[in-house]
Structures are given as C-alpha cells and as structure tokens.
Amino acid sequence: MKVNLLIPARECEAELVVKKSRFIARLVPVQDRGQVNAAVARARLDYPDARHHCWAYLLGRPADATGAGMSDDGEPAGTAGKPILNVLQHGELGNVLVIVVRYFGGIKLGAAGLVRAYANATRQVLDITPAQRLTHWHCYLLCGDFSLEQPLRHLLSGLQGKLSQIDYGVGIEVQLQLAADDVIPVRNFCAAHGAELKAVD
Structure with missing residues (x-):
C-alpha cells in the first residue's frame, strides 16, 4: 500500500x-x-x-x-x-x-x-x-554478494531509499531504509542479482 x-x-x-x-x-x-x-x-x-x-x-x-x-x-x-x-x-x-x-x-x-x-x-x-x-520509512536487510554494493548504491541514488549500514562477512549485509515506493524496484534488483531482501520492522 x-x-x-x-x-x-x-x-x-x-x-x-x-x-x-x-x-x-x-x-x-x-x-x-x-x-x-x-x-x-x-x-x-x-x-x-x-x-x-x-x-x-x-x-x-x-x-x-x-x-x-x-x-x-x-x-x-x-x-x-x-x-x-x-x-x-x-x-x-x-x-x-x-x-x-x-x-x-x-x-x-x-x-x-x-x-x-x-x-x-x-x-x-x-x-x-x-x-x-510525508514519507513513512521501513527498514529492510539485504543479503548478497560483495559485487552488489556499487550497483545497489547506484540504484538507491535514484530513489528515496537510504543505506544506513553495511556489514562485510561472507558477503554483504546491508541495512536499508525504504519508502513504500522504493520497495518494488529494490525487490526487482534483488531478484535479478540473487540477493535476499527481508523486512526487519
């Protein structure tokens, strides 16, 4: 919605x-x-x-x-x-x-x-x-490969969404703040790159 x-x-x-x-x-x-x-x-x-x-x-x-x-x-x-x-x-x-x-x-x-x-x-x-x-923000966690960081940053630069934290381990775990209108493009990005996106709030 x-x-x-x-x-x-x-x-x-x-x-x-x-x-x-x-x-x-x-x-x-x-x-x-x-x-x-x-x-x-x-x-x-x-x-x-x-x-x-x-x-x-x-x-x-x-x-x-x-x-x-x-x-x-x-x-x-x-x-x-x-x-x-x-x-x-x-x-x-x-x-x-x-x-x-x-x-x-x-x-x-x-x-x-x-x-x-x-x-x-x-x-x-x-x-x-x-x-x-007035935008209501929702928190998401994106998990994927290291190679996704730059394409993700590029995608977010054209949206309202914000990258609030990134952790490096086996891959990357990115904490995102997304507006409602941002969620579909980020989900599509994840589907195309084999990444996982889950809501945390």
Whole structure:
C-alpha cells in the first residue's frame, strides 16, 4: 500500500472580505486532535474580538481520512464547519486544519452566502499553501554478494531509499531504509542479482 501523504509545508493565512465581513482563513499542519485543540485556542487568542472561530480538520489522506472534525462556533448549523471540511475532503492535503475567523460586517449573508464565504476562504488559503510529501520509512536487510554494493548504491541514488549500514562477512549485509515506493524496484534488483531482501520492522 502506498503510504506517502501530501501535507502542508507550513502554516498559512489568507483573508476574504464579503459584504464587509472579514473571513481570515488560517491553515495549520496537525497530526492529532490535541494539536487541533491547541491551534484553535491560539486562533482565539490571536483574534479575541472576532465573533466566530469556525474550523474543520482531516488526519490522513483526504480520500480515506483516519480522523476528521468540525465546528460552526455559533454560525447557523452546517454553514461553516461543513463547507470548510467539504473543501478539505476534495483537496490533496492531509493532516490539515483550517480555522476561519469571522469579523461580522453588519450585513447578513444568509445561509447560502455563509456556506460560499467559508468554502471560498478555505480554498483561498489552500491555494497559497506549499505542500510537502510525508514519507513513512521501513527498514529492510539485504543479503548478497560483495559485487552488489556499487550497483545497489547506484540504484538507491535514484530513489528515496537510504543505506544506513553495511556489514562485510561472507558477503554483504546491508541495512536499508525504504519508502513504500522504493520497495518494488529494490525487490526487482534483488531478484535479478540473487540477493535476499527481508523486512526487519
């Protein structure tokens, strides 16, 4: 299974004004609910005079998130947290929290207007957020002939994988750290050269 995950590279903010109401969208990388709670609390401290601090988060990949949550924070039910979450679920980033802080401008937007505003503010901050790939490493032991060392090093130079240790005995024993996408090419290399590859974690 592919375990690479696209996550936010850093925290970002974007602002949207709709009929004099200010919507400040803050995107925060998160790994668990504790970080979500801390980031929401920090947003309340940073914008203490705002009327609403609405939010939604996803843990894991958007297509099959391992955790999700949302809050309308006093807005009519379904007009804030849900549209924020909906945008996140149709995006590419995982392990992400978006908090949209609203300063009321004196003109009511109506339910449909609120949904659009919260969704658009979320899209706006997603559009400016740089992404990075989170890679889960797995440890493997490769056993083979001495002649494999240089071809193996050459193969790894084109992959994400790392050679962490090599022991010389009757042959070589190489400890490797491989990303999920690296395993098949390394297995194919071993099959072609009569080497053995086994997972050690």
